[in-house]
Amino acid sequence: MKKHIAKIVFLIAVLIVPNLSTAATKAWLIGSKTAIKLDVTGNAIDKQQSVDIADGRFNFDQRTGNLFVFQTVGRLDTAINVYDVKTLQQKTQLAIIDNSVEREAQLLIPNSGNLFYLRWVKRKKTEPEIVAYDAATLKSLNTYTTNPPTSKQLMLSKAGDRLYSLVFGGGVLKFDAFQTSNFAFKSTIDVKSFFTLGSEGGITEFNDEKALISEVITRTPQLEHFLYIYDLSANTIASKIRTTIIGSDYLIPITNKIALHEEQYAGKFKSMRLETDYQSTGNIHFFDAVSGKKVVTVKVNVAQNGKFVGVSPTEDKMYFLSYGSDFSNPMLHIIDLKTYFVIKTLPMPEASMSVVFYEE
DSSP states (O other): OHHHHHHHHHHHHHHHSOOGGGOOEEEEEEOSSEEEEEETTTTEEEEEEEOOOTTOEEEEETTTTEEEEEEEETTTEEEEEEEETTTTEEEEEEEEETTBOGGGOEEEOOSSSSEEEEEEOBTTOSSOEEEEEETTTOOEEEEEOOSSOOOSOEEEOTTSSEEEEEEEETTEEEEEEEETTTTEEEEEEEGGGGOSSOSEEEEEEEETTEEEEEEEEEOSSSOEEEEEEEETTTTEEOOOEEEOOOEEEEEETTTTEEEEEEEEEOSSOSSOOOGGGEEEEEEEEEEETTTTEEEEEEEOOOSSEEEEEEEOTTSSEEEEEEEOGGGOSOEEEEEETTTTEEEEEEEOSOSOOEEEEEEO
């Protein structure tokens, strides 16, 4: 009798307790009209579907499966529509930000806890506000202002207890730090204090409480610069990588790597150069930020240009989107970050797509 009871209890436990080992990592590559569902493990397209996101910016809350999409309403007002990440079907709307500046609206979503934050600026009010929301109910709870004001370039700490605001311009390059319990100012981190041979530079990317710094050493006779990672939580900088390679760089924060997509000037004028005058060489250079050494150069078959789309959550794969003239023939290149080979190339419906990863 006891054996039968044990079997019944075991069967009930199997039915109730989810089997996390069966969860599969998926990704949506979202364009203005089309979304591609990707099987991350199998490197294959699961399906393609039409979407009505229209070039909206989006943020993903992995705790609830909510995908928040910023979309312009009328000329200037902003709607934040909430989609189910598994179906890309709209569930509800977070808010209409009446009389707001769309480009100043930013969502900040912690990895844990039950809150998220919206920073926004009203057109009739110069000071930005931060609104705390309940992640489950999507109800606003409290509104804060900060002193000094926050910028629109923001990052949460991994624990979610700090907000970092990047201030850049007028000779200033710094992070202002605030505690998220009440958004009181805590400290300022002067990024320029890390400069050695250079007098100018900037932060091209920041994520996972790390920032990718490009420090310009000289511009003539050719551009030469340092690339290195600053860890805000540890207040340390990694080895400085000295290079003359021109292009767009990408931060891979967990494994402390830097990817640099090499571009060369293809225009006619020396004094006036536009971003569209540069074309891809097809070379993606990978650097180890800890040792300061180049790991490898991966050659990607690029028609004319391309851009980084993202890396997988475990940082074992990188996704690079290439396209030809007039954004024709878009292709997604999947690079294995352990072997550094292009393991798959997939056709895409659009040349401008953003990625979100989730578990299904």
